[in-house]
Amino acid sequence: MAELGYIRILEGTTPMAWTSKRKVMHAYDVTAEMYDERYSKEQQRKYRKTFENVEVLVTTVLDVGCGSGLFFSQVASKAEMVVGVDVSFKLLKKANEQAKAFGNVFVLQADADHMPFRDGVFGGVFGFTVLQNMPKPAQTLCELRRVVQVSGKIVVTGLKKAFRLEEFMDLLEGSGMKIAAFADEETINCYVAALTA
Numbered sequence: 367m368a369e370l371g372y373i374r375i376l377e378g379t380t381p382m383a384w385t386s387k388r389k390v391m392h393a394y395d396v397t398a399e400m401y402d403e404r405y406s407k408e409q410q411r412k413y414r415k416t417f418e419n420v421e422v423l424v425t426t427v428l429d430v431g432c433g434s435g436l437f438f439s440q441v442a443s444k445a446e447m448v449v450g451v452d453v454s455f456k457l458l459k460k461a462n463e464q465a466k467a468f469g470n471v472f473v474l475q476a477d478a479d480h481m482p483f484r485d486g487v488f489g490g491v492f493g494f495t496v497l498q499n500m501p502k503p504a505q506t507l508c509e510l511r512r513v514v515q516v517s518g519k520i521v522v523t524g525l526k527k528a529f530r531l532e533e534f535m536d537l538l539e540g541s542g543m544k545i546a547a548f549a550d551e552e553t554i555n556c557y558v559a560a561l562t563a
């Protein structure tokens with residue numbers, strides 16, 4: 367059964383970064399009840415775009431900033447195990463409810479910059495509409511890269527409201543990873559990028 371965990375949420379986080387993250391966490395907590403209604407359609411477009419470019423047939427999937435768990439139903443049948451990580455306890459509670467529908471999806475509360483996983487454990491790492499919340503998105507990308515297998519894939523999206531195209535490309539290129547696919551579609555409010563380590 368999926369359980370909520372409270373793991374290492376503050377470890378390695380500086381007080382200043384934590385102040386900003388706590389604000390973000392609070393903002394998502396207070397809007398958690400309306401999250402699905404507001405964002406489900408938009409997020410589904412990003413998932414569809416992802417599957418056009420990335421074949422997800424991996425053993426272990428990490429959904430970073432999983433929110434209410436909208437992505438779980440898209441990957442649960444394709445993976446042996448899916449782990450969702452988020453800072454917002456209220457959204458995680460909703461994600462935990464989603465997770466119960468599958469036998470292989472688990473959620474835990476943790477900071478995307480300091481995740482309680484060993485290096486290289488996930489075959490696929492997904493971060494939909496998360497980077498705009500992070501004080502140092504480049505640091506977050508490093509952490510995503512740390513936990514993915516050498517042969518694994520990372521999919522991240524960049525909210526266009528928060529990142530200009532050149533800025534987002536610089537971020538991706540600066541990560542040292544290879545851009546395997548990139549989409550900038552008018553109907554989607556994020557750039558969608560697939561990276562390989």
Ligand SMILES: C[S@@+](CC[C@H](N)C(=O)[O-])C[C@H]1O[C@@H](n2cnc3c(N)ncnc32)[C@H](O)[C@@H]1O
Pocket residue numbers: 387390391394405409430431432433434435436437451452453454457476477478479493494495496499500
């Ligand atoms: C726009 S929502 C996207 C949720 C989900 N990925 C989806 O596709 O619906 C951004 C999510 O990032 C989470 N988040 C923000 N800062 C975070 C952090 N430092 N660590 C982990 N999750 C974070 C928020 O709580 C929220 O659930």
